[in-house]
Amino acid sequence: xxxxxxxxxxxxxxxxxxxxxxxxxxxxxxxxxxxxxxxxxxxxxxxxxxxxxxxxxxxxxxxxxxxxxxxxxxxxxxxxxxxxxxxxxxxxxxxxxxxxxxxxxxxxxxxxxxxxxxxxxxxxxxxxxxxxxxxxxx
Amino acid sequence: xxxxxxxxxxxxxxxxxxxxxxxxxxxxxxxxxxxxxxxxxxxxxxxxxxxxxxxxxxxxxxxxxxxxxxxxxxxxxxxxxxxxxxxxxxxxxxxxxxxxxxxxxxxxxxxxxxxxxxxxxxxxxxxxxxxxxxxxxxxxxxxxxxxxxxxxxxxxxxxxxx
Numbered sequence: 559x560x561x562x563x564x565x566x567x568x569x570x571x572x573x574x575x576x577x578x579x580x581x582x583x584x585x586x587x588x589x590x591x592x593x594x595x596x597x598x599x600x601x602x603x604x605x606x607x608x609x610x611x612x613x614x615x616x617x618x619x620x621x622x623x624x625x626x627x628x629x630x631x632x633x634x635x636x637x638x639x640x641x642x643x644x645x646x647x648x649x650x651x652x653x654x655x656x657x658x659x660x661x662x663x664x665x666x667x668x669x670x671x672x673x674x675x676x677x678x679x680x681x682x683x684x685x686x687x688x689x690x691x692x693x694x695x696x
Numbered sequence: 697x698x699x700x701x702x703x704x705x706x707x708x709x710x711x712x713x714x715x716x717x718x719x720x721x722x723x724x725x726x727x728x729x730x731x732x733x734x735x736x737x738x739x740x741x742x743x744x745x746x747x748x749x750x751x752x753x754x755x756x757x758x759x760x761x762x763x764x765x766x767x768x769x770x771x772x773x774x775x776x777x778x779x780x781x782x783x784x785x786x787x788x789x790x791x792x793x794x795x796x797x798x799x800x801x802x803x804x805x806x807x808x809x810x811x812x813x814x815x816x817x818x819x820x821x822x823x824x825x826x827x828x829x830x831x832x833x834x835x836x837x838x839x840x841x842x843x844x845x846x847x848x849x850x851x852x853x854x855x856x857x858x
Contacts, residue, residue, distance in 0.1 A: 632703060637712045
């Protein structure tokens with residue numbers, strides 16, 4: 559696939575902390591990590607999704623001014639950023655492993671709408687829904 | 697670089713934890729002491745900080761979440777209003793009814809009646825469109841019925857009429 563969405567970014571409060579979270583606790587891989595002065599372009603990738611990168615950016619100058627950065631940091635910390643969805647094969651198994659690694663779950667796995675879902679947040683406050691992929695009959 | 701004055705995002709993140717806990721267990725009791733502990737904030741500062749962050753004091757936030765859940769249960773289940781009151785965290789039916797009316801402007805019974813009625817807005821759709829829109833389902837239902845009948849004892853040619 560050569561066309562499509564390549565990168566979608568999240569705001570995080572600390573890129574090092576976010577890197578550890580997404581790599582060590584969620585099993586993502588680092589795709590790009592480039593520094594230029596205070597600016598750091600950091601993206602991670604789900605091992606099963608090589609065409610997509612998740613950017614982990616800290617709001618701040620020069621991209622946005624200090625006041626805007628403060629506002630963005632508040633919005634992230636209040637959990638007001640748009641929802642994110644992680645699709646997994648087995649929600650309960652994933653929950654067990656991630657919980658053991660210290661992921662902050664806001665909702666335990668629940669059976670509903672013909673699937674299983676749970677919720678967790680990254681250290682910054684970004685909220686993820688973790689949904690079990692519906693089994694497609696082969 | 698001057699750091700602009702504003703709430704500390706780390707404090708907000710901890711307050712969010714209290715909000716998350718209420719969201720997932722709004723039927724439980726959430727006195728300020730418990731919430732303050734979740735957020736690692738002093739009890740004296742918790743309510744004010746929470747209101748500044750999320751626009752409502754913690755107690756009112758909890759009530760609105762309970763009402764929200766109650767509304768969903770009224771709409772989606774056949775549970776009695778008493779059961780719903782207790783499942784959503786109220787200790788008395790009277791308090792539930794009063795606060796429900798305060799927040800929504802109608803009684804739980806009225807909400808249920810209206811939601812159930814709204815769930816079938818078809819009476820305003822001309823019948824021909826309705827039939828067209830439902831045709832695939834109808835065919836499925838009929839063939840399904842035929843299949844079941846064929847597998848059973850007798851076969852009927854009765855048509856399914858909406």
